[in-house]
Amino acid sequence: MRATLRWAHADLRAHRGQSVFVVLASAGIIGSLLLAVALFSYAANPWQRIFTQSDGAHVWLHTRAAADTDALSGLSDLEGVAGVSGPYRTGKATLESRGVRASVSLRATGTRPPDVARPLVTEGNWLDAGAGGVVLESSVARVLWAEPGDSLTVKGPDGASHTLRVAGVAEAAEPHYRPGGEPGIGWVLPGTLDQVAPRSSSQSVGLRLNDPADLDFTVQQAVTLLGADRVAEVTKWQQARAEAGSDDRLLGQLFAVFGLGALLAAALAASGAIGARIRGQLRDISILKAIGFTPGQVVRGFLLQHLAFALLGVALGTAAIAVLGSRIPGRIGEAAGVWQDLPGHTALMIGVPSGAVLLIAAATTLAAWRAGRVPPVPMARSALPSASPMTGLGRRALGLRVPPALVLGWRAAFPRRARTLLTVARLALPLLLITVALVAWSTLDVFRSRPADMGVPAALTVRAEQPGSPSGQQLDRALTAPPAVAAVHPGVEVAALVPGQTGTITLRGLGTATSPYPFTVVEGRAADGPDEAVAGQGLLDLLDVRVGDWVRMTVEGRPQILHIVGRSIEPEAGGRVISTTVDTLAERDPALRPDFYHLVLRPGADPRAVSDSLAAAAGGALEIRETPNPADRLEPARGVIATLIGVLALIGLTELLTVIGTGVRDRGRDLLALKAIGLTPRQISAAIVTTAGFTALLAAALGTGLGVLSGSWLVDIQGRSSGMGAGIAHTPPALLIASVAAGAVLGAVAAAALPATRAARRRLADSLAETL
Template sequence: MRALLRWVRADLRAHRGQAALMVLVTAVIAVSLILANALLRDAANPWQRIFLQSRGAHVWIHVRSGADTAPLTRLDGVTGVAGPYSTASADLVRGAEKVSLELRAAGPQLPSVARPLVRSGRWLDPARSDGIVLESSLARAMRADVGGTVTVRARDGATRTMRVLGVADSADQGSYPDWTPGLGWVLPTALDRVEPDPAHIQQAIGLRLRDPGSADFTAQQAVTTLGSGQVTQVTTWQQVRSAMGQDNRLLGLLLGVFGLVALVAAALATAGAAGGRVLAQVRDIAMLKTVGFTPAQVVRLFLYEHTALALAGMALGAGAASLFGPLLPGALGEAMGVWQAEPARAGALAATGAGVVLSIALATALPAWRAGRIPAAPTVRADRPASGISRLARLALLLKLPPALALGSRAAFHRPLRAGLTVARLAIPIMMITVALGSWATLDGFQDHPRQLGLAASLTARPSGIDDAAARRLLTEQPAVAAAYPGAEIPALVPGETTTITLRALGTADHPYPFALAAGHLIRDEDEAVAGQGALNLMHAKVGEWVRVTAGGTPHILHIVGRDIEPDHNGEMLSVDLGALAGPGGTPKAQYYALVLRPGANPTAVRTDLLAASHGRLDVRPVANPAAQLGLVRVVVVGLVGVLTLIGLAELVTATASGLRDHVRDLGVLRAMGLTPRQVTAIIVTSTALLTTAAVLAGTGLGVLLSNRLINMEGQASGVGAGIARMPAPETLLMAGAVAVAVAACVSVVPATRATRARITAALSANRT
């Protein structure tokens, strides 16, 4: 064992740069996988942690005032009930900000089921009848602190000033603004003062189930028991969990996919490096056999060496993630902070480390086995005659290129199998870099071309204290507004009545809204609709089918004629013409107007002009762009490109060393024939550059195909829908390929220059084994 360790130490000293690079690559891969694990766990943990602590309800049902909810407590599988609570719709106003709010009446005692978790301040107090407790994400968005005041505006325009008593977490609904309206709790007397009209009061009841997997079935039973005309909204725990962790899940999947692919690429690079060392050290290994080393000991020697490098890299990566992970900005730092406090952290860290080390060890197994088969007295093989020249070399000769380029093209593919393996190992990181560039291009598409991704409107305007005709006139008179589309949104029960989606009426028959369609066609008749991918998933429907939804107690039979790219509400939107909601009283009143601006118009300036022109009677807000919430993805993409670049560099070092070893005698012959050291260096650089060029072509082509597929799959899984992927610009791909080839050439210059400085007699006396 002592002899093994001494040999390993000597080998590592002889290849310090390569060993350090392998440790660094392994460490960075370990950090990526640890961050991915933390993000994926945190994607579900915010909801799961709050749900467990609050004994949350698995199904929430909103019903009309006066409906008898007592039968719901007797449904099979129901183990607890929250409510029923009286609720009313209002607006929360603080300064210039105004958001939609659901006021929920609650008592001074916290309930046993779906108990809000007060994080700061205190719960409702009968001594403060004007008090309100805000859900934490809503409080953060409105910058409402405990002890401050907010204004609550009822549907009739009357306002009430309320004191913020506390801020609480809740698993009843997703985080604001991804989930609207926001949630606030008040005393029943306060709710009666804000909304005195009983016709505008609803009830919310939560059901806690013995089997969480039966949430859809229980929701259907509840709707059947109460009657679909009494139910206005149904929400299950799966919808809330998905909405809470969407952004973190995307980052986690991105890091996880790249980390795993990078691990495979690193394992292949390690296998190539180990194989190169075996070939370069045949005489040393034979000497070890001569002094008594067994084949098993030689195999263990290489396994110990590379496993030690993997362990060092894993330890370095785990330490860096633990120390600096919580300091990272945004979701990454928050997820790492939460993950480190979990009891399961040690097990996840051990599993990640075991996977990384085992992958590196398995990659080293084949080269180590080949080393064990080397005899104690290896025979010196005579140089084999040249196997002919490749087509590329023939082309170089036909074009009468300089001798260095012609000979370099021959050297690149002189050994087809080894060249193919080198190209494959280099193509993997290039492929994933192309995928990263595709992710970047997709984010740029969201920002630069929002209309193509379902964001035709830049602003929304809601009349407040102004009649509809006056609001429409103000909007149409604004020169920067190209079109104002009236819209309304109401919850609708999906077929099967297990949950609700948002039924959005937007545009009119004479003035249809320009939805961004990925399939089908736009709305032409009042019974036609376009749906987001999330809505299609919930309804188990496809484009071309007819569906029946119930909105406001009224059934609607709609023909889905298209699928639009829908970034709002996780894609759970079914869009129709405003006339489709027409009842006996005619076309419903618009709740808001979606404003499409003229090219070049500044949304901020238009918003300011509209607020001034309406004297504050129009609530004008910018349309949220998902790209604004995914800015951290760009940072992650840059980091992943750096990781993949390191892996590529490690493989380039191995490829250059192998090329020099294969052609050491050739270099001596070429110098003896009169080629200058500069020309010999050009041969080696050309060989490496050609291998890299082949890898760039293969990796870029596969990366473009994989990028579109992965991004569209993520879009489909998130509810936005496929069709959002954008291919990197051709000039970007060309520049990335040129940089890769240039870096490969630069990496090979140093060892090539050293090789050409060797004496001709030493090169000619070298034997290949």
């Protein structure tokens, strides 16, 4: 063991540059992976991030009448309560903007946000005593298309109208507003609440606990203290998390795939660098065996040495992120800072580096085992050729005066050895993952720029349920009046019992036989006949049926039999939707009337401008909403995908430097022969650079080609599992894919230029030792 340690110490002194490169490569890769994990946690679970940043309340208590002040104040003294938000005097109100209405619960608060359950202002400012106004929770603001500075019409319980200016938009770790569900949240000053809801007497108070597991016991204590007859509603943090979890599940699955791929690529890159270093010391290993080292000692020496490198690099990378991660400017630093307080942080900080070390250890063990099999007598170079024999094609190319650098570079890049395939595969893996990330990015772009291709052809949904709303031909003329409206499609939705009456699905009628709705059909055809329908993937999976089958369901006690002729992309209700025309549903119920209208706008039209025009023409009697776009809940993925591409680029650069270093070392053996046949140092340098370029070109072709195929497959798999259905994947533009491949090749050429120049200028005496 002592001899092994002395040899390891001597080897470190003799190869300091290689040792430093391996350590720094491991540290950089681990640091990049941890930053990527921090961004994954930051973006894949936005509710948890908001709850952590705002010191959210674990439970909200809403009272019917003004509770005893002493009782409300006494909530902070309950056992297990870490902090109290409020109590806030609240009042119900209806907000209206651009023809859109939303019910909200206004909370009277001060000019300083509370410490517990603090709303996180993302746009605009908090309430100011001089300006007043209202701060809207982000989900309400999104439904109302409200931005800071906009004016809203507010109607209180007495029906009187008031005008409020939007001071800001904030995020809160509470249940989001959904039309037809619980009211949203708005924060106003006490004087503003007195104007809007002067007789409001309800209260809301939030409790943050030391231990969330004591929630039920604490709620029982609080209800007993306030009086069960005065508590109208109890909202627990699990409810808000469950509602948000359905939107975050797709992001979590997407990021998990990317994270595992990045971890594998990082481990392969680090193990490749270690394997290359061991192969570069075969002559030293032979000498060690010649002086008496056993194969076991050689294996243990390399294993201990490189495991120490891996542990040191991992420790440096982990420590750097733990200490300096939150100080990085921008979203990355914010994500690293918030991540430290999120659940699972400690497990990930230990698990990711440990997983990388285990993978590196496995690769190092294999490389060290090969080192132990090296014979004690150095073999001549002829027994270990560094390249394949010159082929007839190569000889003819030289005869046609093709530059020798190209011929020799091609010959060295593809020596027809299994090790070359492994090198290309390790270099292609980061490029494959980058291409997969670009496929996901392009799919998000299509959701945003061409929603009609993703099952959202209508930009606006209009309901005429208010008193004084136009109806019949008058409503049709009002909806088609704006020049930006391309088509108006009536619609109706009903709940239907599935066969066996064990569950319900959504039966939807859209469009008419003469003006069919433009469904995005990706399998089969559109419904254009009586009793024909298209269905989402979620419904096909639920009922275990296929396109072409007939489905019998029960609607309001009456049977409805439909022929599924196509599968459409359905982003709503988990894809458990079957759609036909309004005419087909009217055959079952002649008294059926449309519940809403979907408006398809012309390309380039602004939905907000059309909404303003319709609201003004109808005198505010129409309820106009923007059709939800799945891209809204997937928007956080953009920043994470961009960061992931940067991490993968760093991993690819590490692998590229390893490939170049190995190539330069191997070509160093050929310097005598290349100079002997008349090649100049410039030609030798060009041959080495060309070798790196050809290797990168092959890796780029494989990585981008397989990345497009696997990326499309993965996105479609995610779409199918979410119920939306396969067929949503969109490949990036060919120019973008070509630029990724070109960047890899140019990066390889640039990185190989300096080492190749130095190797070509070495003296012949320095190369004599390379022959053995």
